[in-house]
Amino acid sequence: MRFKDIHGLEATKNLLRTAVKSNHVAHAQLFASMPGAPALLMALAYATYLNCENPTEEDACGDCSSCSKNQKFVHPDVHFIFPVSGTKNVKPIDAESRLFLKEWRGFLLTTPHGNLNDWSEIYGGEGKKAIISTKEKKTIVNNLALKAFEGKFKIMIIWHPELMHKNAANGILKVLEEPPANSLFLLVSEEPDTLLTTIISRTQRLNIPTFTDQELSELLTAAHGVESSRAKQLAHLADGSLRTALYLSAQVEADNFNFFKQWMRLCHQRQMGELVDQADEFAKLTKAAQGTFLKYGLSILREALVSISSTQEKLFRVEGDEKTFAANFGKVISIDQFQKLSALISEAAYHVERNINSKLLFMNLSINISKVFSLK
Numbered sequence: 095m096r097f098k099d100i101h102g103l104e105a106t107k108n109l110l111r112t113a114v115k116s117n118h119v120a121h122a123q124l125f126a127s128m129p130g131a132p133a134l135l136m137a138l139a140y141a142t143y144l145n146c147e148n149p150t151e152e153d154a155c156g157d158c159s160s161c162s163k164n165q166k167f168v169h170p171d172v173h174f175i176f177p178v179s180g181t182k183n184v185k186p187i188d189a190e191s192r193l194f195l196k197e198w199r200g201f202l203l204t205t206p207h208g209n210l211n212d213w214s215e216i217y218g219g220e221g222k223k224a225i226i227s228t229k230e231k232k233t234i235v236n237n238l239a240l241k242a243f244e245g246k247f248k249i250m251i252i253w254h255p256e257l258m259h260k261n262a263a264n265g266i267l268k269v270l271e272e273p274p275a276n277s278l279f280l281l282v283s284e285e286p287d288t289l290l291t292t293i294i295s296r297t298q299r300l301n302i303p304t305f306t307d308q309e310l311s312e313l314l315t316a317a318h319g320v321e322s323s324r325a326k327q328l329a330h331l332a333d334g335s336l337r338t339a340l341y342l343s344a345q346v347e348a349d350n351f352n353f354f355k356q357w358m359r360l361c362h363q364r365q366m367g368e369l370v371d372q373a374d375e376f377a378k379l380t381k382a383a384q385g386t387f388l389k390y391g392l393s394i395l396r397e398a399l400v401s402i403s404s405t406q407e408k409l410f411r412v413e414g415d416e417k418t419f420a421a422n423f424g425k426v427i428s429i430d431q432f433q434k435l436s437a438l439i440s441e442a443a444y445h446v447e448r449n450i451n452s453k454l455l456f457m458n459l460s461i462n463i464s465k466v467f468s469l470k
């Protein structure tokens with residue numbers, strides 16, 4: 095993780111860069127944020143920058159041996175403490191971070207913007223209360239007592255320090271206040287105000303902001319391929335949280351797919367009663383969601399067309415169930431029917447944005463689509 099991997103938040107990055115350049119790296123820092131802010135990502139990028147062998151003014155180099163280890167989260171001088179619980183294979187009393195490092199690296203590689211729930215699904219602790227147990231006190235003190243293996247700094251990243259057992263928290267106060275030379279603590283908390291005051295008073299607080307709507311929508315478009323007008327809507331709904339935005343994006347896709355699949359089936363079988371029910375469902379959506387759904391339908395038709403006219407795999411933009419559906423759809427409609435369907439749906443998408451009775455619109459559209467299906 096490097097600064098460049100985090101979209102935006104330039105002011106925060108500059109504060110950290112300046113601290114390094116001017117040799118004012120605080121030995122115990124609290125990265126405080128609201129849920130959904132990239133606080134853990136920022137701590138990871140900062141740790142990478144601190145130990146990089148050839149850093150630039152802006153960022154870690156990404157190529158040196160330190161960077162390459164940090165990229166895989168296996169740097170011997172970067173230690174992680176995080177909440178865990180008992181699992182199928184680990185008794186609750188034995189649960190501690192060091193037993194779950196493999197899962198932790200998997201989490202950081204695949205879901206670094208994830209929350210505690212995402213983490214518990216990965217290590218197998220769903221539904222159980224995760225904590226940082228008393229035992230971690232010893233791990234923290236012992237790891238910092240070691241000489242740095244190869245880095246300039248020994249770095250102890252503690253994720254969700256507010257979930258630290260009181261004995262562990264009290265047990266690290268001394269080392270937090272006076273860590274061994276060249277060691278530093280990065281405490282990453284989404285609930286900084288619930289930390290013990292003795293912990294808070296020993297750390298320098300840095301507030302990590304959530305993404306702005308604009309940063310989030312650019313990020314969704316650039317890194318996750320979400321179409322730009324939809325990215326804007328999602329960014330607004332997600333309230334600065336990348337995790338929420340990605341979740342909403344996946345939800346919208348799944349809902350639209352199921353709705354579209356069912357709709358096409360009902361039109362094909364001319365199930366008028368059920369189509370009326372579906373028109374009611376459609377009318378309950380916001381205008382924007384209705385528009386998005388119809389455009390989604392057009393994109394599936396595009397995939398169906400690709401499957402009719404080409405054998406080139408790379409032209410497919412969708413995967414999995416959607417691809418299978420599009421390919422099967424392509425087998426039952428002709429190119430002529432495809433053109434008629436596209437014209438009908440795109441005309442409806444045009445009308446939906448104007449103040450039209452959406453139930454009636456959907457019903458008319460369904461009847462017309464049924465007619466196209468019956469053409470030979």
Ligand SMILES: [Zn+2]
Nearest residue numbers: 146155158161
């Ligand atoms: Zn480097």
